[in-house]
Amino acid sequence: MFWQGNVACAEAAVKAGCRFFAGYPITPASEIAERMAQILPEVHGIFMQMEDEIAAINAIIGASWAGAKSMTATSGPGFSLMQEGIGYAFMTETPCVIVVVQRLGPATGQASKGGQGNFMQARWGTHGDYSAIVLSPNSAQEMFDLTVEAFNLSEKYRTPVILLADELSAHIVEPVKIPERIVVVDRRKARDHSEPFFGSSDPKGIPPMPEVGEGLNILVTGSTHDEWGYRYTSDPDVHRKLVTRIYWKIEGNVRDIADYEADIDEKAKVGIVSYGCSSRTVYEAIDRLRGRGIRVSHLRFRTLWPFPDWIVEELAEKVNVILVPELSLGQFCREVERAAHGKARIISITKIGGGEMITPKEIIEVVERI
Amino acid sequence: MKHFAVKYLREEKLPTPFCPGCGNGILMNAFFKAVEELGYRDLRDFVFCSGIGCAAWIPSPHFMADSIHTLHGRAIPVATGIKLMKPHLKVVVIGGDGDLAGIGLSHLIHAARRNIGLTVIMVNNMIYGMTGGQVAPTTPRGIKTTTTPKGNLEDPIDVARILVEAGAPYVAKWTTYHVISLKNSIKKALRKKGFTYIEVVSQCPTSYGRNAGFKNPSEMLKWFKENSITYEKAKKMGRDIWKKKIVVGEYVDIYRKELTERIRMEDLDYEN
Ligand SMILES: Cc1ncc(C[n+]2csc(CCOP(=O)(O)OP(=O)(O)O)c2C)c(N)n1
Numbered sequence: 001m002f003w004q005g006n007v008a009c010a011e012a013a014v015k016a017g018c019r020f021f022a023g024y025p026i027t028p029a030s031e032i033a034e035r036m037a038q039i040l041p042e043v044h045g046i047f048m049q050m051e052d053e054i055a056a057i058n059a060i061i062g063a064s065w066a067g068a069k070s071m072t073a074t075s076g077p078g079f080s081l082m083q084e085g086i087g088y089a090f091m092t093e094t095p096c097v098i099v100v101v102q103r104l105g106p107a108t109g110q111a112s113k114g115g116q117g118n119f120m121q122a123r124w125g126t127h128g129d130y131s132a133i134v135l136s137p138n139s140a141q142e143m144f145d146l147t148v149e150a151f152n153l154s155e156k157y158r159t160p161v162i163l164l165a166d167e168l169s170a171h172i173v174e175p176v177k178i179p180e181r182i183v184v185v186d187r188r189k190a191r192d193h194s195e196p197f198f199g200s201s202d203p204k205g206i207p208p209m210p211e212v213g214e215g216l217n218i219l220v221t222g223s224t225h226d227e228w229g230y231r232y233t234s235d236p237d238v239h240r241k242l243v244t245r246i247y248w249k250i251e252g253n254v255r256d257i258a259d260y261e262a263d264i265d266e267k268a269k270v271g272i273v274s275y276g277c278s279s280r281t282v283y284e285a286i287d288r289l290r291g292r293g294i295r296v297s298h299l300r301f302r303t304l305w306p307f308p309d310w311i312v313e314e315l316a317e318k319v320n321v322i323l324v325p326e327l328s329l330g331q332f333c334r335e336v337e338r339a340a341h342g343k344a345r346i347i348s349i350t351k352i353g354g355g356e357m358i359t360p361k362e363i364i365e366v367v368e369r370i
Numbered sequence: 371m372k373h374f375a376v377k378y379l380r381e382e383k384l385p386t387p388f389c390p391g392c393g394n395g396i397l398m399n400a401f402f403k404a405v406e407e408l409g410y411r412d413l414r415d416f417v418f419c420s421g422i423g424c425a426a427w428i429p430s431p432h433f434m435a436d437s438i439h440t441l442h443g444r445a446i447p448v449a450t451g452i453k454l455m456k457p458h459l460k461v462v463v464i465g466g467d468g469d470l471a472g473i474g475l476s477h478l479i480h481a482a483r484r485n486i487g488l489t490v491i492m493v494n495n496m497i498y499g500m501t502g503g504q505v506a507p508t509t510p511r512g513i514k515t516t517t518t519p520k521g522n523l524e525d526p527i528d529v530a531r532i533l534v535e536a537g538a539p540y541v542a543k544w545t546t547y548h549v550i551s552l553k554n555s556i557k558k559a560l561r562k563k564g565f566t567y568i569e570v571v572s573q574c575p576t577s578y579g580r581n582a583g584f585k586n587p588s589e590m591l592k593w594f595k596e597n598s599i600t601y602e603k604a605k606k607m608g609r610d611i612w613k614k615k616i617v618v619g620e621y622v623d624i625y626r627k628e629l630t631e632r633i634r635m636e637d638l639d640y641e642n
């Protein structure tokens with residue numbers, strides 16, 4: 001298939017079992033909604049354009065409690081509006097997928113121009129303590145593959161998952177191969193009261209999820225709740241227990257969730273860590289550098305959060321310098337630097353504005369100056 | 371003998387946390403009377419969605435049913451998602467005026483416009499009760515609240531009439547004095563397929579009553595009785611009447627094809 005990234009995303013969602021989409025138009029994500037509006041009815045799914053992004057996130061939460069795999073797609077301004085709802089999904093352990101096609105901000109910024117300024121927001125956007133799963137594609141193919149992965153992780157961990165795309169992967173038209181067999185994970189469903197819906201004896205446990213309308217009398221609340229969903233507005237232990245589990249069920253499984261591409265030259269003294277659109281520049285730069293006999297290693301993250309610290313640290317132990325190119329003013333670099341634990345020098349390469357990419361030449365120049 | 375409504379309640383969660391004399395209990399009772407008269411022995415066919423506020427605590431956690439306590443103002447979009455996926459369920463939204471007519475107003479209007487089959491019951495106590503008595507979009511002019519210490523300078527919103535204009539096929543408004551009519555409207559709403567809205571003007575003795583000069587809850591009920599006028603009468607009177615009186619009754623009761631039915635049938639018919 002020759003597909004635009006956004007189209008690949010929508011097609012993948014349906015293949016992963018998505019049967020409910022609610023959204024609100026926004027560049028550069030609208031094509032996802034447009035494609036969903038076409039293909040969801042064909043599989044008896046529901047497409048809804050809501051009155052705003054707040055309604056969209058809340059509608060997919062409702063649909064998820066009605067048993068559907070559900071999704072929304074947006075960009076910076078809409079993602080900001082959704083934050084309270086995303087927090088609700090974390091707190092109530094509601095699986096759903098939020099696709100964010102990054103553009104330039106703050107505010108309306110440059111609507112049709114690519115950027116990577118939502119890296120931190122995707123992790124820390126809503127208030128309180130929680131841990132988030134955030135994936136990031138760098139091609140139309142990965143818009144497909146990682147959308148499937150986002151649904152699977154969301155169902156497995158009973159949590160919202162954010163697919164943090166960017167203008168490039170969303171709009172690029174590339175060949176997309178649909179795998180012959182697509183692995184689809186479904187949530188563990190509660191059918192009776194034998195196991196609590198919001199608790200587990202395992203501090204990293206993922207409780208089974210009930211569905212409304214099946215006579216189970218389920219209670220769902222975004223307020224602090226015990227393992228059966230009863231509200232406890234001041235009990236310290238109930239809060240601690242719930243929120244630490246919600247945190248550790250993700251953080252404690254970082255090795256299962258981590259997905260990355262490692263192109264490691266054991267002898268290289270220079271490393272590059274990248275994600276999303278910026279990684280494509282790095283491929284090009286590395287080809288040219290290696291062509292000239294300069295040894296470099298490259299790590300490219302498909303999972304951005306929980307941040308795979310140890311992979312960065314391992315690289316930092318091997319190299320002297322790590323370059324971190326990104327289309328934001330150092331958000332990603334800050335995390336790489338933290339994970340490197342001072343074991344390598346970190347050089348941030350940043351660019352923002354007009355959707356201009358960092359060029360291979362700019363990366364090569366930095367390498368030459370080291 | 372146990373109270374008739376116990377079968378609809380989580381007994382271990384009683385009594386409710388509402389202040390003595392709060393109107394929330396009156397609505398709760400009217401709702402269960404309606405449900406009982408319709409022949410429901412339990413609430414299996416229902417899903418309740420509520421936002422944040424005292425009124426939002428009516429179903430959650432008290433009703434023995436599926437109950438989703440959502441964010442402040444967001445019960446309607448959550449309910450919309452549920453109804454779209456499971457149209458056979460009775461999806462009922464219960465909330466306060468701050469929740470539904472303040473922060474969540476646009477969802478309410480759009481739900482009426484879409485004619486999605488939700489029943490929305492708004493407890494209009496004319497104040498933000500849970501947060502301690504701040505002015506609401508429903509607070510009458512002149513009333514002193516914690517954030518209008520000299521009296522409210524704004525006029526209240528008339529949600530019922532807005533929803534009629536937005537296309538809701540059923541809109542009724544009562545007060546906690548009009549319990550029988552309220553119950554009958556709830557019955558009617560629960561039997562209808564489209565979007566239905568019932569507003570109940572209610573007393574919050576703690577945060578509204580005292581500031582507005584009422585000595586006790588029964589004084590407020592008396593005031594509701596004396597200051598209400600029927601929709602039929604109001605229609606024949608001047609524009610001012612809507613501001614001066616609580617206009618009670620059925621504002622509209624018509625047929626319009628409900629959204630999930632239209633989706634299922636891909637029905638683009640403009641007639642209904
Ligand atoms: C986004 C957000 N803003 C503010 C609040 C605080 N808050 C909680 S309840 C409430 C108002 C409740 O008033 P109303 O809906 O009229 O219900 P009542 O308590 O009067 O029944 C507010 C403002 C909140 N929970 N969330």
Ligand code: SF4
Nearest residue numbers: 388389392424499574
């Ligand atoms: S504060 Fe007002 S609305 Fe809330 S429970 Fe008390 S009386 Fe009822």
